[in-house]
Amino acid sequence: MIDNLDIDLAPVVAEQPDPLLFATVSGAHLYGFPSQDSDVDLRGVHLLPAADLVGLREPEETRSKTWVHHGAELDLVTHDLRKFVRLMLRRNGYVLEQLLSPLVVHTGDAHRELAELAPDVITSHHAHHYRGFAVTQWRLFEKTAELKPLLYTFRVLLTGIRLMRTGEVQPHLPTLSAEPEAPAYIAELIAAKAAREHGTLPGLDRSRVAADVERLHTALDEAQAATSLPDAAAGHGALHDFVVRVRLES
Incomplete structure (x- = not known):
């Protein structure tokens, strides 16, 4: 069973x-603002046989299914795995x-090793x-x-700020709402969305919200300018070796 879900996803x-x-579970459940009618977004990595990658047919590198x-x-x-990496x-x-989501449906040694390389x-x-x-999400909010x-707008801005400052990938909005830049009314927005996936909040002060979004953009710019994160990824070699080894061992 997965936290906040009442279904067994093992089958x-x-x-x-x-x-x-x-x-793993991604989407609104991972972000901390699912609605009663939210679908369950599952994301992961499959492992194609080596023969599928060396023949003439195009490999099925991405699979999508809704049911x-x-x-x-x-x-x-x-x-x-190769495409994901x-x-x-x-x-x-x-x-x-998705890789680091705490809402895990299926895992193993390869998952844990890949997470350590992240x-x-x-x-x-x-x-x-x-x-x-x-x-993109702010433009959608302005239209609808x-x-x-x-909530997606606030979530991704706060995730980005936390990432630039600490190197931590934290997508959970209720956790991020403790950040000093987070608007105090985020909990109210989450509670309102819980009742309906495509709901609105009558009386929402859109000018105040716009100012807060702009302020978070500024905070993200400043966090990026001051970050100690490197300019380029350092893990290419280790990830290449990982992909080759996992494929051959399969």
């Missing part, structure tokens, strides 16, 4: 056509959050990932006034 792992190195399991809508996306090396914050790929340029996603994109 989902057993149904996959190739072995999963890991599967209903014991009354819950599940969304499963997995990448082959390449994404890690492209300053992709999403895959780091700090070596974190750079100051990961701030661009979180800044860009915040801009829905709480979901607003």
